[in-house]
Amino acid sequence: MIPRAVVMGIERMPEVTKTLELSLVNPNAHKERKLCETREAYQQALQAAFDADCTSQSATNDVVVEYDLSGYAKNALKKYVPQLCGGSYDADELHDDHPVKFTNEGVQLDHKPQNALEWYVKIPHHDDYHLWIPAHVNPDQRDWVEAVYAGDAEMGESRLFKRDGAWYLHVTATRDVEGQSAASANERTPIGVDIGEASLVTVCHRDESGSPVRPKLWADDGKAVRRLRKTYFTATRRLQKRGSERIAESYGDTLWDQIDDVFHRVTREVVEYAESVDNPVLVLEDLTYIRENMDYGAYMNRRLHGWGFAKLHTQVRYKAAENGIPVETVNPQNTSKTCHACGEHGYRPRQATFRCSNADCWVTEYQADVNGAINIADRYRSGESHRQSDRATRQKAGDDDSATDGAHPSLAKPRTA
Template identity: 35%
Template sequence: MQKSLTKTLVFQLQPDEDGQRLLDDAFLEARRVYNETIWRAKNGEDWDEIRQDLESDANLVNNTAQLVVQKSLEAMENYYEYDDYNQPSHTKDGTYPLRSNYEEGYNLFLKDDCIRYRVSAKPYNPVKGTLSGSLDSLEQLRQAIQSDEWRVGTAEAMQRNGNYELHINITHTEIEVQDKAESRTVVGVDSNEDCIALAALHENDIVDSVVIDFPEIKKERHRYFTMRKRMQNAGKSSFDRAFEQKEERFVHDQLHKVSRQVVEWVSLFETPVIVFEDLKEMRDSIDYGTRMNRRLHSLPFRKLRDFITYKAAFQGIPSEEINPEYTSQACSLTKCEHTTRANRNKKRFKCVECGRQDHADRNAAINIAKKELEKLDRNVPALKTLPTVRKLRRQASGCVDQPTVTHDTARGHHADGVAGVSD
């Protein structure tokens, strides 16, 4: 099965002083367009009128103005889709990225061993220079420019950590992704705010399972929430917005790292398919009170799933969704499968019927995989016993900078056969 897939390459622009000034002015104008779009959309103005007014009045090239407005309205659309959670702010401060289409708002040129760029920061005022970045990214971009199988798409010029960057999307139009009906290994995925559980099943047994911890995301999100709340109470709204943007960047970076590790683990198995819980069904089922609803609805489930999905697709691995009903409450042993909310207490699963104990998220991941086997009309294994759950931590103290565990890890993993830090 052929599929069109997109990935993002990051490069440094390194403009001269005039180029920096042009980009800074354009970033501020893009921010003004974004804020005004959100403000008018909140006030109930017609979206078509907002587009027409701001695209024509913005002191940006037409292509960039159109894409900034489009991105703003997409943020509002996403807010309405998830039942009025995470309303976009109309008072964003700092700089805002310039989004543009290839050969409209920006262009690339191959020259000798370099890739030259031309970014239209303002009308009739382009910024020019040479892209710098990793050798791998430069080679992939050069291939995308020259090959008919690749397409260079939209890009965002932005300022991050004091550096000027260009994030370029490239799309492979003919990636070969295996048909999920031909998959031999079904990998169930259960995502939470501080870990992700994976369980790989065949038709005759469970192959392996693992829980990957990322407590730093939950910790940092709570820390930023506390700081923003204090700033709001003190009337320091500008600091509040700054913290919000820092949190977003931190979570984005961490989710990329988690998704890479997930795909590495899944790739160890024969013709796998990755199975997620349906996000809409999951969000609709959340109702634990105002405070807990805010925490759970704001979790980046969609972003993590999207990162895993497209990274897996580049490895030819398909993805699927199932209805998450009762996956966290049912005992995963085939001979039992007793289902009740009393089975789960935070991270501990203890079946009140058969007494089996397990990590709650690993138990849910197994149930997700079993549901997919049923959906594929495959035999569901008669699980009588389950191996001890293994927990991986993406980081450890000291000089260790890889997942470390108390038991032997999966075949070929980074920390293969190494015992170390665990919860």
């Protein structure tokens, strides 16, 4: 058997990694209860190990060994918790909807082509009890699922989660790609991520011909967060004037929790968008430059510094890392003022509109946030990027760009005074 690495001058075959999407089909009441028990036990074990500040696998094992989980889930926790506690993510808090992770081979596939529901997955509940559940496979990924079942693709980590009342399983798979050059296998599709106030987040990428495709805007969520922030400032100031500091603080916490829920949902959807693209890399604006360039007068400074740029930025970053999607950052200078089609500068007559000043350009007016997202992606495509790991040593003193609650103090929860 020839190993995958380079041996005796033989060049390693290119590999591609993809996240396979399976939706579980109507678990009965018993299996639904067992799935819920698995999720609850996993989240309790995760929280307990995190609270104990477990920075090693052995320390994590001492905590999670007591929980009624399979060895596959416990081993996933032993890998993941040290990353959260002073490792890759260095988190200050956990969001409350972590998927249940299983290490490789924890999940198994079975194929019954004679059945109406032909795919089945075995999900570990605990060490001596497993759940077989029928599943729908993403039709575009059928060849990958068949390759995993046949042993021609290597199964990696799996993630079980529930969304909108339905259960889903995401399985990471790695496959040799015969007949491709190493360069083409390593080619990434840059997805520009524009974080703003009008549209909370906007993503877009180019297809093989260079045309912008599949722009997605979270504009309604931007409106919702602006409304909540306005309510926050108005209501808390009124309560403070009446001397109701404790009520103001409690009310403010409630509103910010609602904003945070929006942030978590939107950033999950950004990562799901990336998972639907072949060989994605999410490209964000470098927060160092954003902080240095925030000078728009007292009113706008208050709004922008209170806006969740860093929080959204970091949530995208750590959720992408959880799903094996690389993240890069680029200098955001003029990404909102440059035409993605001709490169000339333009202007924004309205918040959501970009107008190119080049009379010969086919772009007259364009959606401003989509234009910015394309420019962010193009910065990476042109070779300009700063890896997050490389940037750590260049952080300014006092900057907190960790995957904690995701914010520099001035960019986090608005102050009431």
